[in-house]
Structures are given as C-alpha cells and as structure tokens.
Amino acid sequence: MNKQPNNITNELVHLGRDSVTNGRSVNLPVHxxxxxxxxxxxxxxxxxxxxxxxxxxxxxxxxxxxxFELENMISELEEGAGCVAVSSGLTACAVSLMTFASAGSHILIADTVYGPTRMFCENVLKNYGVKVTYFDPMIGTGIDQLVQENTSVIFLEAPGSGTFEVPDIPAITKVAKDKGLTSIIDGTWSTPLFCKPITLGVDVVVHSGSKYISGHSDAMLGFIVTATEAQYNQARKMSLAFGDRAGANDVFLALRGLRTLEIRLKQHQESTLKIIDWLKAQPSVSRVLHPASPDCPGHEFWCRDFKGAAGLFSIELAHIPEQKVRNMINSLSLFAIGLSWGGFESLILPVDPAAFRVATEWKERGPLIRLNIGLENTQSLIDDLAVGFSHLNE
Incomplete structure (x- = not known):
C-alpha cells in the first residue's frame, strides 16, 4: 500500500484503527x-x-x-508526545493541575476558566496548601509580574468560558518557559483541528471529550495531552493514582465521533457565522462575543493562532428585564435548555460572569446569553431566534 502524506481529513478516518486489513471491522470493538x-x-x-x-x-x-488507539490518535492530532484519557473534562483539568502543582506551590489561573475548574481550585487545591491567583486573560507578557518564587503552573482557557476572550497564548507561554513553569490550556472549544496549542508553546492541553470530539452528547471523557514524554509519564501516573479511567463505551463513542469531526465543525462554523451576522442586525443585541467577531477581546490573536470558528459563543443583550429574557428562552423550539455543548443539537442558557470573577470586573449592563449552534438547518435556527426575540419587544 502506498503511504499517503499527512492530511487531517484522512487522519480522522484512518488513525486509531487496526492496521490489519483482512477481515477486520471498520470500528474497533468495545473493550x-x-x-x-x-x-x-x-x-x-x-x-x-x-x-x-x-x-x-x-x-x-x-x-x-x-x-491506547484513542490516546495515540488525540496525541497525533495535537502534535503531542502522549495523551492520557480520563473520565471527564473536569477530571482532565483536575489531574493536570494535581500533576504539576504541589502543597506550598502557587498557581496562576485565568479568570475566565470553566466554572468547575475554578471550583476545584477553590474547594480542593486551596485546602491542600496550593495558593491560587486569578489573572486577566488579556494580560499577555504582563503575567510576568504575577509570578512568585513558588509559582509552578499557569492555566489558560482559549477562548474563555462565557465571555470568549482569546489570550495571547505565545506571549504567556514564553513567560512560562522563561520562568520554568508548566503551562496548561483548556483547548476544548477549538479542538485540535482549529488550534494546536503545543505548537504555540503550551506544555499541556486538556479537552472535554464530551463536547465536539464525541459530538453526540452521549459520552463522558476527557484528555490530557503533553508536549514531552516526561510530562506524559507524570500525568499518567497521577491519573492512575486516582484510580481514574475513561469508560470503555465512552472510548468507543469518542473514536466514532472523531471520524466526522472535521465535517461537523465545518457545518457548525458555517451556521454560526451566518447566525452571528443575523444577530448583529438585531436592535436588542448589544454585542456578539465570539472570537471571529472583531470587537471580541483577543480577536487579533484568534486570527493569528486559530484556523476556524466553533459554534459556542455569547450575546450581550441591551438592558432588557429578566422576565422578558426568560420568556424569549422559554419560547424557543429548536434551541434547547441544557448544560454542555458541542453536540448536534442547539442549546441556549443565560450566563453571569460577574458571579465568579475576581481579577476582572464584568462591567457590561445587559444580560448575557450563551448559544451553542448545532447541526439543524441554519435558516430554521434563525427563524427560531426571530420568534424568541419577538418576546424581547413585547
């Protein structure tokens, strides 16, 4: 068989499968x-x-x-040295932090991280003697001023949860390398197809495999991908010390989901950009917070470091009474109300960044609504939003 050059489309179909061709099934069995x-x-x-x-x-x-096949596949897609599959995205965040932080050390956490990651820092790490400082994700090289003698980790999320700021990843990771710190980033939003943080200087990339990678809202697992073998060995030993593992059926579902990741992301992106254009024309929308939108903080870094636009973002509404916002959300038929994102169905939820932030102040006045654009017909989604928005003007 002729060896084909590396191509992401082909890799998504053929990586993580047995090389034996005679009599094998298309999919690996559930082990x-x-x-x-x-x-x-x-x-x-x-x-x-x-x-x-x-x-x-x-x-x-x-x-x-x-x-092992799934871990190798994720590692290759991320251009990492190794991958550890764990039981959830939060577990990936927690295990990576436990691996590279220790009692008495100090860690820097972006103020826009996934809420449960923040809760792990507050409710677990602090109780075990780890000092936590939250920082403005847009700080860039200024993060150098926050590094202490005992700082061990800088944890980023790109883009940030809820408000979708995109940090200057190479600037921050350069400080981490200069200071001998471990940089960790939650790259769930972009997947390895839209951004490869290790090529930008990041040491460890974590993912919630429950989102785009699985893609069908039916799996719970996470991934820790490291830039070096030594970091891989540390993360693997820590996950096993906790007795954590990715479930056999979830591994099967993730391998299945990866086969269609590229084509799904293309559709998510196409629909999202069309819906953003429609939203920007609505009088009740003050701002669209999506990295592809020029007025989203860090848009220039997204243009430089990312290859695509995922389907999760927020909109800031004008000053509208809460009950009207609730009526709008409750009136939608295609946008469902529920946690998570990255599946085939569209979702909507209100978010409140001011409830958690400590390093940055959320100064905007209007309600913030998070949208996950699924795989439904794009015009049907716009029509659904149009009906919902009519309740904002009642």
Missing part, C-alpha cells in the same frame, strides 16, 4: 474488561513492571487496545 490474562507469571511480571508505559496491557484501569 469492556477489567482483568487481563497472561500466559505465564513472567509475562505478568513484565507487564507489571511496564504498566505506566504506553500500550502496556496490565489491568483494565491502565487501558486496553481501544483506549
């Missing part, structure tokens, strides 16, 4: 197992000695053939 059997005590002991190494079959918690 639902705990106990792994060995032919001899010597084979068992060899596996035990190598249990932290990639691809070593030892016990179900340490991974199975499908887990």
């Amino acid at each position: 639902q197992t705990s106990t792994i059997l060995f032919n001899s005590l010597e084979e068992f002991e060899a596996a035990r000695n190598d249990r932290y190494e990639k691809g070593t079959l030892y016990y179900g918690r340490y991974g199975n053939p499908a887990t």
